[in-house]
Amino acid sequence: MGIPGDGKLIEWRIREGATIEKDEACIVVEESCSHEVQFRGLCAICGKDMTEMDWSSEIPETSRATINMTHDNTGLTVSSNLAARVEHATQRRLLEQRKLSLVVDLDQTIIHACIEPTIGEWQSDPTNPNYESVKDVRSFQLDDDGPRGLAMGCSYYIKMRPGLAEFLESMADMYEMHVYTMGTRAYAKKIAEIIDPDQKYFGNRVISRDENGNIVSKNLKRLFPVSTDMVAIIDDRSDVWPRNRPNLVKVTPYDFFKGIGDINSSFLPKRQDILPSPPKAPNGDGSPPTTNNADATVNKEASALDDLVSMSSGQDKALQRQQAAEQERSLEKQIKERPLLHMQEELDKEDEVAHKAEDANDSTQLSSASSQARHHVLRDDDDELTHISRHLTNLHKEFYRSYDERKPTSKDDLSLVPDAGYILDELKGNVLRGCVIVLSGLVPLGIDVLQSELGLQIMGFGADLDTQISRRVTHLVISTQRPRTEKLRQAAKIPSIKIVNQYWLIDCLSQWKALDETPYLVSVHSSDRKRQLAAKPVEEPVSDADEDENGEGGTTLTIIDESNQGLAVDLEEEDDGDDENEASEDDEDHGDNKLIIDVDHVMPHQLEEGSTSPIDGLKTFDWEGADDELAEFLGSDASDFDEDEEDGEGGLDDEDEDQQGEDDKSAEPSSVPTPSSQSGVKRKAGSDGEKESQDESDAKRRRLTNGEASETTPAEDSLPSPRIRTARMTDRGRGLKQGSAIEEERRGSFEEDLEADLLAELEAQENG
Amino acid sequence: MFFLYNMERRVTLHPSYFGRNMKELVTTKLVQDVEGTCAGDYYIIVIMDAFDISEGRILPGTGLAEFTVGYRAVVWRPFKGETVDAVVASVNHQGFFANAGPLKLFVSAHLIPSEIKWDPNATPPQFTNNEDMVIEKSTQVRVKIIGIRSEVGEMWAIGSIKEDYLGCLQES
Numbered sequence: 001m002g003i004p005g006d007g008k009l010i011e012w013r014i015r016e017g018a019t020i021e022k023d024e025a026c027i028v029v030e031e032s033c034s035h036e037v038q039f040r041g042l043c044a045i046c047g048k049d050m051t052e053m054d055w056s057s058e059i060p061e062t063s064r065a066t067i068n069m070t071h072d073n074t075g076l077t078v079s080s081n082l083a084a085r086v087e088h089a090t091q092r093r094l095l096e097q098r099k100l101s102l103v104v105d106l107d108q109t110i111i112h113a114c115i116e117p118t119i120g121e122w123q124s125d126p127t128n129p130n131y132e133s134v135k136d137v138r139s140f141q142l143d144d145d146g147p148r149g150l151a152m153g154c155s156y157y158i159k160m161r162p163g164l165a166e167f168l169e170s171m172a173d174m175y176e177m178h179v180y181t182m183g184t185r186a187y188a189k190k191i192a193e194i195i196d197p198d199q200k201y202f203g204n205r206v207i208s209r210d211e212n213g214n215i216v217s218k219n220l221k222r223l224f225p226v227s228t229d230m231v232a233i234i235d236d237r238s239d240v241w242p243r244n245r246p247n248l249v250k251v252t253p254y255d256f257f258k259g260i261g262d263i264n265s266s267f268l269p270k271r272q273d274i275l276p277s278p279p280k281a282p283n284g285d286g287s288p289p290t291t292n293n294a295d296a297t298v299n300k301e302a303s304a305l306d307d308l309v310s311m312s313s314g315q316d317k318a319l320q321r322q323q324a325a326e327q328e329r330s331l332e333k334q335i336k337e338r339p340l341l342h343m344q345e346e347l348d349k350e351d352e353v354a355h356k357a358e359d360a361n362d363s364t365q366l367s368s369a370s371s372q373a374r375h376h377v378l379r380d381d382d383d384e385l386t387h388i389s390r391h392l393t394n395l396h397k398e399f400y401r402s403y404d405e406r407k408p409t410s411k412d413d414l415s416l417v418p419d420a421g422y423i424l425d426e427l428k429g430n431v432l433r434g435c436v437i438v439l440s441g442l443v444p445l446g447i448d449v450l451q452s453e454l455g456l457q458i459m460g461f462g463a464d465l466d467t468q469i470s471r472r473v474t475h476l477v478i479s480t481q482r483p484r485t486e487k488l489r490q491a492a493k494i495p496s497i498k499i500v501n502q503y504w505l506i507d508c509l510s511q512w513k514a515l516d517e518t519p520y521l522v523s524v525h526s527s528d529r530k531r532q533l534a535a536k537p538v539e540e541p542v543s544d545a546d547e548d549e550n551g552e553g554g555t556t557l558t559i560i561d562e563s564n565q566g567l568a569v570d571l572e573e574e575d576d577g578d579d580e581n582e583a584s585e586d587d588e589d590h591g592d593n594k595l596i597i598d599v600d601h602v603m604p605h606q607l608e609e610g611s612t613s614p615i616d617g618l619k620t621f622d623w624e625g626a627d628d629e630l631a632e633f634l635g636s637d638a639s640d641f642d643e644d645e646e647d648g649e650g651g652l653d654d655e656d657e658d659q660q661g662e663d664d665k666s667a668e669p670s671s672v673p674t675p676s677s678q679s680g681v682k683r684k685a686g687s688d689g690e691k692e693s694q695d696e697s698d699a700k701r702r703r704l705t706n707g708e709a710s711e712t713t714p715a716e717d718s719l720p721s722p723r724i725r726t727a728r729m730t731d732r733g734r735g736l737k738q739g740s741a742i743e744e745e746r747r748g749s750f751e752e753d754l755e756a757d758l759l760a761e762l763e764a765q766e767n768g
Numbered sequence: 769m770f771f772l773y774n775m776e777r778r779v780t781l782h783p784s785y786f787g788r789n790m791k792e793l794v795t796t797k798l799v800q801d802v803e804g805t806c807a808g809d810y811y812i813i814v815i816m817d818a819f820d821i822s823e824g825r826i827l828p829g830t831g832l833a834e835f836t837v838g839y840r841a842v843v844w845r846p847f848k849g850e851t852v853d854a855v856v857a858s859v860n861h862q863g864f865f866a867n868a869g870p871l872k873l874f875v876s877a878h879l880i881p882s883e884i885k886w887d888p889n890a891t892p893p894q895f896t897n898n899e900d901m902v903i904e905k906s907t908q909v910r911v912k913i914i915g916i917r918s919e920v921g922e923m924w925a926i927g928s929i930k931e932d933y934l935g936c937l938q939e940s
Contacts, residue, residue: 037862037876040917040924044863044876047848047915047926070860075924076874078862086861093888199892204858204905 007031036082038065040075067225071178071207087226091414094176094230098400100420102175102392103220105235106183106191107262112159114257115331118341119157130344133378140190158194159256163385168201170389174396178205180218183264185210220244229419232395234388239453246421249391250457252384252510259339263331387511398423425460431512432463436472440487441479442502457509473497477505478522769850772816773843777802780832781824791821794835802841804870809918810845811870846871846913846925853937856907859894861886866909872924873911879928881935901936908937
């Protein structure tokens, strides 16, 4: 049964005189052509026009070949049978070569592009502080189908992710690579010329948004219509791969040109998974880098439109034009406003101020030692590709190990091919197994955490995600931008919860390792801590019992506490626990993370390379010395010190309890006189910190308050609250050592505190 | 096949161009509008001359003047069965795409002689018989058209090189 086609008549099914009672086949025809390959409505085998309809056609002939599987053309379609044959042939070939397929995204995954003319200027100016960073940036112009208007004929500046050449080189042995980008065809071609001039790695396997057929999402079915078993993807966005999540290795977005984002993303829905990147470019005053603001405005602008996009199927031509216009606008904005130039100017200004004040803080010293005296906006310190390379190597190894285990008798038996997506899931699923994570301040309100991008990712890595703080929770991940939330207060009461900042999560997800939390632990604000201490006597026995139940030894007290008792417990037990974890993981990861086991070198060595940690200042700190000193100290008079402190805090509690609802800013003056019952050590620590940070923060305050200096003078005197300072110091430094590195590190946070306190003070005065 | 063809077209001219060299302007505009376009099932390659330019008529409402122009042009109409020379644009496992001037051709693997095989491991990927025939991007090929279809402003064709004297041109 089917369409009467051209061909040879083989058999009559009906006889003369027979009665036809219902529909039945009356003749058998052998077709001369099955029209399996069609090009723009023409059969590519016999050349017949497939769009012609006549009286006998029920279904158009074009429906015989509907699958589009060529990279660089939309007109060519094949039948599903043929697609399967082709793909099986490809799989056999790859199995023979022991390769897999790898689909590679361009923007923010392996390159970062922008069109800001400032880059060109910096490139030609060796005296510019950014010269070192931009000198290997490549540029090209798109002549034909680039954006119109002001952005027409502009230069595109392409920064390759550090280590890209080596990455491609090593991956080419294990993977057949495809480019899959949301940029235009011409753009994709240009990039391919830059990253792969000899067409060694990608050949002509480049697919762009022009051929994708959908401008809001990517789909592996477009390239691998039958089976995605042997395919892996690397992309910085997981939301564009709604159907192929298992195959995706998510990459931390490469953000070299700060605040530019992805120049080809205006067609995509607004990304939901942005975690603020670690503040790599230290600004003089520790305020959040301007980049985030620029980013936010760009996103805001596009959001209304993007919402539309996500609702529509992307087929609407008018909408597409509108989006193209949108993209043009954002590109023009880049050219006109030159955000990078402004950022650099701001940095320069800050530098000047800093020089005048004559106290270069630690971050200035760090960066000036490495490069120039002037700060530069662009930093070239990304090491994501090394991680990705490791993950992909593991995947390849696992895939062929499990393939070989199944002992395929011949290459033709494709049923034994394991699913790369499944293997990837397994590899990922072990990373955070056993962790129960609660997020705070990271997922926007109104979005279901369990459905959010970040949430899905966390669950993909084997962790349980919870929305409420409870006893089974092991980690609370909070945003450094919003460090004081209700969840934090709740979590502070339960000592088994590790409170870490989002960088821990970012780094874990990037390195596929449950990293040691110590460098990421978040200091709990003293007013939040208060309640915890008040509640402590009640909590403690419970938590012990709880821990036994969990059977998760080694995490008795994980928030480093004000009381040094807690600190000691934390140090010993936590490290033990980590030893076990790391050892078991080593088998899979094949070494490379020995350092984490090493209690004395607490910083994971990956961080040292990439310096993605927000606490770089601690690197130079002598931890061994600190530990020794601490151990000695604890051994001698830990008990009575603890008592002292409990008393002191208890006294303070009464004072503070009244102001619990508000921040303790307003409580500042009352808490100034340090209760004499507090330990001497603590006092000393507090006043030391005060003295050292005083000069620098003075300058800061003057800038901040402008002409109102006279008003603030009394506040300034009464401001430094030893209590707060002590809490911070013990939390951060996890030791009482007055090491210089720690001191410097602390200053940033003091300044923030002081700033906030001061502002509150001012407000109060103005209102009163 | 190429033809010399007489055609007619209406050309409009903006009032700001009204003046002595109007005829010249009309011809220029005609050339701009028409040359290199696809008109149904043929391409207008080049305009030889505009031999008859009518009086201009002002269109009511707009002020534009409309001229009816008779002109002679060289057109190319590809026929089924015609043999053309083309340049390969891209190659994939299904076959290869080639451009014969403005015409986009596809030659499927079924219509490539069976000794010329798809080699995905070569850089760049190519069709080759491992001797003198290598079909990759920018190879010149001689192709016989076996099917044509046109839509507004565009035409496509299916080609074959599975006959004598067809295929790669470079070695000969």
